[in-house]
Amino acid sequence: MDKFLNLLVAGTALGSIYALVALGFVVVFKSTGTINFAHGGFVLLGAYLTYNYSVTWDLPFIVAMLMAMATMAILAVILERLVLRKLVGQPAFTVIMVTLGLLILIQQVQQSIWSTEVLLDDPWGTDQWELGGVVITQVRFFTVLFAAIVVLGFFLFFRFSAWGVAMRAAAIDQEAALAQGISVARVFAISWAIAGVVAVVAGVMLGADSASVNSTLSFSALRAFPAMILGGLDSPLGAIVGGVVIGVTEVMTTGYIEPNAEWLGQGFHSVMPFVVMIAILVLKPTGLFGSRAVERV
Amino acid sequence: MSLLEVREISLSFGGVRAISDVTFDVEAGELFAVIGPNGAGKTSIFNCLNGVYEPRGSIKLEGLELTGLPPSKIASLGIARTFQNLALFSNLDVISNLMLGRHHLMKTGFIAGALWVGRAKREEIVHRRRCEEIVELLELTPYRRQPIGTLPYGIQKRIELGRALAMDPKVLLLDEPVAGMNLEETEGMARYILDIRDELGVAMVLVEHDMHFVMDLADRLLVLEFGQVIAVGTPEQIANDPNVIRAYLGEAS
Amino acid sequence: MATDDTALRLLPTRFSRVSIGLVVAVGVLVPFVVSGDFWMTVLVSAGIFAMGAVGLNVLTGFTGQVSLGHAFFLGCGAYTAAYLGAARGWPLPLWLLAAGVIGGVIGGIVGPFALRLKGNYLVVVTLGLVFIGIHIFENWDRVTGGTNGTSTSQAELSLGFTDFRSFSIPGKDFSELQGLYYLVWILAGLFVLVSANIVRSRPGRALQAVRDRDVAAEVVGISLPRYKIGAFVISSSMAAMAGAMLGVQQQFVGPTSWNIFLSIQYVAIIIVGGVGMVSGAVLGALFLGPLPEIVEKYSDKLPFLYEVKGEGGIVSIAAFNEMLFGALLIVFLLFEPRGLAALWLRAKARFRTARSTP
Numbered sequence: 001m002d003k004f005l006n007l008l009v010a011g012t013a014l015g016s017i018y019a020l021v022a023l024g025f026v027v028v029f030k031s032t033g034t035i036n037f038a039h040g041g042f043v044l045l046g047a048y049l050t051y052n053y054s055v056t057w058d059l060p061f062i063v064a065m066l067m068a069m070a071t072m073a074i075l076a077v078i079l080e081r082l083v084l085r086k087l088v089g090q091p092a093f094t095v096i097m098v099t100l101g102l103l104i105l106i107q108q109v110q111q112s113i114w115s116t117e118v119l120l121d122d123p124w125g126t127d128q129w130e131l132g133g134v135v136i137t138q139v140r141f142f143t144v145l146f147a148a149i150v151v152l153g154f155f156l157f158f159r160f161s162a163w164g165v166a167m168r169a170a171a172i173d174q175e176a177a178l179a180q181g182i183s184v185a186r187v188f189a190i191s192w193a194i195a196g197v198v199a200v201v202a203g204v205m206l207g208a209d210s211a212s213v214n215s216t217l218s219f220s221a222l223r224a225f226p227a228m229i230l231g232g233l234d235s236p237l238g239a240i241v242g243g244v245v246i247g248v249t250e251v252m253t254t255g256y257i258e259p260n261a262e263w264l265g266q267g268f269h270s271v272m273p274f275v276v277m278i279a280i281l282v283l284k285p286t287g288l289f290g291s292r293a294v295e296r297v
Numbered sequence: 298m299s300l301l302e303v304r305e306i307s308l309s310f311g312g313v314r315a316i317s318d319v320t321f322d323v324e325a326g327e328l329f330a331v332i333g334p335n336g337a338g339k340t341s342i343f344n345c346l347n348g349v350y351e352p353r354g355s356i357k358l359e360g361l362e363l364t365g366l367p368p369s370k371i372a373s374l375g376i377a378r379t380f381q382n383l384a385l386f387s388n389l390d391v392i393s394n395l396m397l398g399r400h401h402l403m404k405t406g407f408i409a410g411a412l413w414v415g416r417a418k419r420e421e422i423v424h425r426r427r428c429e430e431i432v433e434l435l436e437l438t439p440y441r442r443q444p445i446g447t448l449p450y451g452i453q454k455r456i457e458l459g460r461a462l463a464m465d466p467k468v469l470l471l472d473e474p475v476a477g478m479n480l481e482e483t484e485g486m487a488r489y490i491l492d493i494r495d496e497l498g499v500a501m502v503l504v505e506h507d508m509h510f511v512m513d514l515a516d517r518l519l520v521l522e523f524g525q526v527i528a529v530g531t532p533e534q535i536a537n538d539p540n541v542i543r544a545y546l547g548e549a550s
Numbered sequence: 551m552a553t554d555d556t557a558l559r560l561l562p563t564r565f566s567r568v569s570i571g572l573v574v575a576v577g578v579l580v581p582f583v584v585s586g587d588f589w590m591t592v593l594v595s596a597g598i599f600a601m602g603a604v605g606l607n608v609l610t611g612f613t614g615q616v617s618l619g620h621a622f623f624l625g626c627g628a629y630t631a632a633y634l635g636a637a638r639g640w641p642l643p644l645w646l647l648a649a650g651v652i653g654g655v656i657g658g659i660v661g662p663f664a665l666r667l668k669g670n671y672l673v674v675v676t677l678g679l680v681f682i683g684i685h686i687f688e689n690w691d692r693v694t695g696g697t698n699g700t701s702t703s704q705a706e707l708s709l710g711f712t713d714f715r716s717f718s719i720p721g722k723d724f725s726e727l728q729g730l731y732y733l734v735w736i737l738a739g740l741f742v743l744v745s746a747n748i749v750r751s752r753p754g755r756a757l758q759a760v761r762d763r764d765v766a767a768e769v770v771g772i773s774l775p776r777y778k779i780g781a782f783v784i785s786s787s788m789a790a791m792a793g794a795m796l797g798v799q800q801q802f803v804g805p806t807s808w809n810i811f812l813s814i815q816y817v818a819i820i821i822v823g824g825v826g827m828v829s830g831a832v833l834g835a836l837f838l839g840p841l842p843e844i845v846e847k848y849s850d851k852l853p854f855l856y857e858v859k860g861e862g863g864i865v866s867i868a869a870f871n872e873m874l875f876g877a878l879l880i881v882f883l884l885f886e887p888r889g890l891a892a893l894w895l896r897a898k899a900r901f902r903t904a905r906s907t908p
Contacts, residue, residue: 035670086884092669093616097821098883100814104876108869219810223681225674233670265689274678281667281675347769372771384766386759388826396752397759401771403752407780410751411744413560417751421558464770 002133007255008248013140015247016147017209018273020202021224022231022239023154024195030171030234031191034092037099038079040218041106042196046072047203047213048110051118061123065204069197076196077189085188107218117214120207143205150201151240154194158236163190171234223270226277232287241288246273298360300325300500301468306345306354306364308338315341316352316524323468323500328490330503330511333521334544339504340381341524343470346502347376358467373401375467379457381476381504387446391437391456394445395428398463428463434496435459435489451482458489462497469493469501475510483507487514512536520544560746565898577735581728588847590727592840597734598796599839603819603831604741605788610817611826612749613781614761615664618813619676622683623653623786625808627793628702632803633693635705635794642706642714646737646794653790654783661782665775680810687805699804702797707733734795738832741788746828748784757781761826811872818879824891833890838878842871 021043028036049071054064079102087095124142128135158164163186170177170187178184206220207213227246231238253269261268280287299322307317316338323329331339345352348368356363363371377398386394403424405417432441435455440448445456454474461469474490475483487510493499505511511518512532520528520541528538535541561567584590602624609615627649635645663675687694694700707714707729714729724732748754756777759767768774797803815838823834846867849855854864865873882889 029670035673083880083884093610093614094883094887096616096670096673097817098880100817101876101879101883104811104814104872105880108865108873108876111869112865222677222810225677229671229674265685267685267688271682271685274681277678278663278675281663281671285666285671349765349769367773368768369771369773372769378769380766384763384769386762386766388762389755389758393755393758397755397767397770397772400752400756400759405752407748407753407784410748410753413747413751417747418558421751425558460770 003255005134007251009134009136009140011248011251012244013143013247014209014251015227015244016144017202017205017243018224018227018247019240019243020147020150020198020205021221022227022243023151023236024198024202025224025228026231026234026236026239027154027191027194027198029228030236031167031187032084032095034095034099036195037096037222038102038106039099039195039199040221041103041110042072042076042199043203043206043221044110044215044218045075045106045203046196046200047120047207047217048114048118050200050204051120051207051213052114054123055118055121065200068200068204072196072200073193074196076192076199080189080192084192085185103218107215111215117212119212120204124208139208143208146201146205150198154198154236157194163187167191223273226273226280229277230280230287232289235287235289238287238289246276249273249276299323300327300359301346301502302355302357302360303342303346304355304357306342306352306356308341308345308350308352314524316345316521318354319521319524319526321519321526321529323502325500326494326498328494328501328503328514328516330505330515330518331521332505332508332511332518335506337521338524339506339521340472342521343378343472343502343504346468346470347371347378369401372464375465376470377461377464377466377468378470379454379461379472379474381472383450383453383457385445385453385457385460388444390444391432391441391459392425392428394456394460395431395463396424398460399424399427399465402465428459431459431462434492435462451478451485454478454482454486455489458486458493462493462499466499469499471501471503473505474503475505475507483510490514558750560750574739581724581731582722585725585728587725587727588843590725590731592843594727594730594734594799595843596836596839597731597738598792598799599816599819600738600832600835601734601741601795602789602792602816603823603835604738604745604828605785605792606816607820607825607828607831608745608748608757608788609781609785611820611830612745612754612761613757613778615778615781616669616673616817617676617782617785618673618810618817619660619679619683620785620789620816621808621810621812622676622679623657623789624793624796624812625683625687625803625805626653626656626786627790627795628797628803628808629687629694629700630790631705631794631797632695632700632702635798636702637700637704639704639706642709645705646791649790649794650787653793654787656790657782657784657786658779660786661779662775664778664782676813677810680808680813683808684805687808694803694805697805699802701802703801705798707798730795730799734799737791737795738835742828742832745784749828753777753780758826814879815875818875820889821887822878822882822889824889825887827889827891829894830889830891833894837890838875841874845871845874 024039024042025035028039046068049068050065053059053067054061083098083102087098125138128137158167166177166182167187167190169180169182170184174184203217206217224243227242228239230245231242250269250272253272258264258268301323303319303321305318305320308315319342331342333339341350344350346356348363348366348371351365358374358376361374386397403420405420409417432438435458437455437459440452445453458474475486478486490501494501503511503515515532517529517531518535519526520535522544527540527544528535530538561570580593602620606620609617630649630652631645634640634648660679664672667675688697714733715726717724717729756772759772760774760777764774819834819838820831822838823832824830849857849867855867855870857867886892
């Protein structure tokens, strides 16, 4: 039982990272209708910017993270403006490929500026608490806490702010939103900015989870796709639930399946999310919370 | 036995009945029109006839049951159609679009195609010749090598008719063939439709809401209202049918 | 009435016949002129890229199915070459064919996903395939050698009396690289011929119809399962054979080479070359394939590049190369989405009008 609870805690922490990454994918998908692969690069840059501000410039960690968020929001809006805006009305294929191109560019820019692997110097402390046999490390505690704060902030924004309402309207029907005087262009920009902000938290947490910030983070971020698919591509709530489910599944795989099925190979847990994803896509392509209108056959 | 026998087909979407208990026959060589106001279920009937939707009831072509078969199978059994909003393959030229109509009549598979020499080439020549005949019949010669996307709307409508014709169909379904056309183009299309019936003897089912166009053209008409048949008969019978006058003509005038 | 038979020809004009003839002649003569290992390596890589890109073009360019899974199929082929060609000593035609068959069969298993999933979803599934593929390559030790990888240097490379590792004609001995050059480009030429033939006949028209408008395709009698899966089979079979040759060229096959970046490289090649044009895949391979090696060779001429961090310069060579791929992908999609092949067609048209108007 202790083992199960410990794995559950670890899985929830991992899952909240996936949830954050998936949220960034979903926000952009919802407003623009395409998967933004460059988001993997946002996650990567977010982590390195935080490192730069907090370790290199020696600023307080929270300040560094806020500054990284501001930087990423601006950068995301600039990219949207300069590149993606030009592709409105183009086939999904074109847009996806352009975001892939951006992903590669961002990755290499990162590698040119910073050395491959850096440490964030454990700003959250290395202590751990024990609650009746369940060990909760500070990293995990803060991961879940930060994720919860971001998600809460997102939903409050989405629900109550004028721009959040505009985003929801534009997601339902762009033409009708235009007729209501909502600037769809502004909605696009804001959704990219949000993705940039969320990516910073996700990047920092992903770096904490793998003990260092390194250039493979962008590919780790792509492992949040299964969470997004499970949630249904265009549902923010789905991204959160999907993230946690996938995170727990992955950790449970490590704990229960791998020791009993060695033929599955070492590190099977890291591909388990994709196996789950393919099963979901075959059985229920719209995911748990996805809208019917999302392209199917 | 009629060429096409439609018996009590019904179709609903999420509890809403699109068509209910529609029954009609189409004879060989006949020009049969389905008319009715927008949303009466005309296009839904077409989608049932060529297998895009699967209705309850029975649809038989030369006695063979079609319901439940996939669209590609129904096409190869001899039902061709054109679409209300064009559905051409816009990156391909006119001849290739027509050749795609002959797809089900050809046999070349991936391997034969890859090798080209032999059957693939012979087959290509034979079927290309037939497509050239259709190009001439529909006076498309000036456009034959051009990609479809760049051609005017009226020409594209004609190419789509050509593609359906290239299928050597037993029944040709035309979904609003003159929608969006000017008077001259409409008359041209009417002429092509009559040519097809007279020269090739293909049975045609025509969906249209341009009343005058079908009254002049069709041998028999079926009038739909809210997915139900309210009258079937010759143009004269339809013009004098009280139900039709109430539902359709009355409304229009 | 003239059914013009010239329209049926692969090369309808004299201009096209002459230019293709010239290209082939130059291709045959290259090893007589170029003997340096560097340029031969570059051309062998380009040939392998061309093989794989022609395959991807069948799927993405002609059938409109976007896949990021190409790296996985390349990997399957490379391991087949290592396992059957090097470890078991099968002869060249057999292991190469086996790679094609294995790639095709796996493509046939993945293909049905394209029936249920479109666009974004298919991209994500094929991406997942790459992650799962690397996991299998890392763990199926008996066949793949696990994380240590496996060698292909023993793979048989002879066909009849010709051993491509060292063959000679009267008056000329060819190096192993030169032999590989011929082998790879003969295969690339065959792939081009096969895909060009498919495209101009019934199955290829059907693929393009599925790409342009799948519902209408079904209504004219085209079976979507048959052609979508067929495109996957052909494409992954060609990819696997390209992967087999890549394995042989590199003499070693390791699990991490078959990653997303490799898939993206192939997508970039067909986009830069010209999506949906057979010649596009080859042009793209010739242009993008050798780029990394050329940049590396001339890096001392480019002051912003460095080999080892700290020796001046802003970007490492490897990083710059990947950046080039990303940047070219974006630039072409934004400004010339039909790629180099379209540029060439336009230049040709201009040449013609210039000649006909004195």
